[in-house]
């Protein structure tokens with residue numbers, strides 16, 4: 001058998017998909033499993049968005065289209081960012097891809113050489129570390145700590161910056177912790193970044209999921225940093241469109257052509273009917289989305305209260321996204337063991353915080369993108385096992 005590429009050893013994965021597969025295998029044996037592992041809204045895409053895509057297909061939007069995206073979506077996305085982020089975004093800066101995820105790879109591949117350092121949040125979305133390593137660059141974790149409500153301090157960042165720092169990745173609101181970066185912290189971060197000639201990748205896919213009065217702020221709005229920030233957003237989370245694969249970024253001028261070239265080399269373009277669905281999403285009514293957000297907020301309160309009532313578990317109030325990140329150190333067990341036993345013995349699929357990096361040790365990630373009934377049932381199933389574990 002011929003050998004595989006050694007470079008594959010540098011490529012990580014997303015444990016959520018592995019746990020989902022294990023949970024499905026368990027379900028196939030007849031066991032009931034409650035899914036709190038996968039990060040996708042359990043709501044269907046709003047009908048007007050579906051109809052826009054269906055109409056586009058009927059109208060013959062079945063061909064290749066411009067690699068950086070169709071003009072209508074680039075314009076709608078620019079208008080959206082301008083209105084929502086309070087920065088001036090031109091349609092020429094917008095590039096569209098199948099999901100926001102490709103920008104993590106393309107952004108890093110287009111900017112980083114072997115030997116360059118990339119600072120990234122840890123615990124954080126696992127693809128950051130994977131993409132950094134794939135590019136041959138060196139990942140430098142920026143710990144997100146419970147003490148700072150799963151943010152960090154400007155000092156933490158500063159101490160990790162060096163002459164080799166080529167990029168800083170920020171994610172707010174954050175997966176997996178539900179933490180966020182306040183305007184005040186962004187101002188302090190911007191002051192640190194102002195002294196360093198590096199790129200910034202600001203992953204803002206949960207920008208519209210903030211709770212308890214927290215407000216979204218983008219690093220691109222500080223100290224002229226828009227000129228070197230890849231600001232990415234998408235439709236998966238806000239519009240419950242994970243399976244459609246649609247995302248976009250506002251790119252600094254020097255990155256537009258190289259990233260478009262990476263698109264041409266890999267996926268050619270994003271399906272035009274999907275892009276027209278995106279236009280409908282950005283321009284259309286917000287009724288379904290507002291209802292979804294209100295429901296997430298209701299579940300967030302229930303999940304945090306439920307988790308804090310469990311033995312050996314404490315959980316901070318997540319300020320954003322749809323994840324809770326409870327501390328399970330009080331169980332006296334490794335969080336990987338807790339996650340595994342919850343799946344096998346209690347039928348509750350969750351992820352160990354270590355799926356998001358070493359600094360996630362001692363935590364679990366629960367996605368509350370599931371019905372209130374299932375969340376309540378999961379909490380009770382967890383209680384049974386955790387009482388036995390901590391007895």
Ligand SMILES: Cc1ncc(COP(=O)(O)O)c(C=O)c1O
Nearest residue numbers: 039099100101125175234236247
């Ligand atoms: C922090 C973060 N960034 C990016 C993505 C990718 O989203 P998309 O479905 O738009 O590719 C996800 C999806 O889980 C995420 O959690």
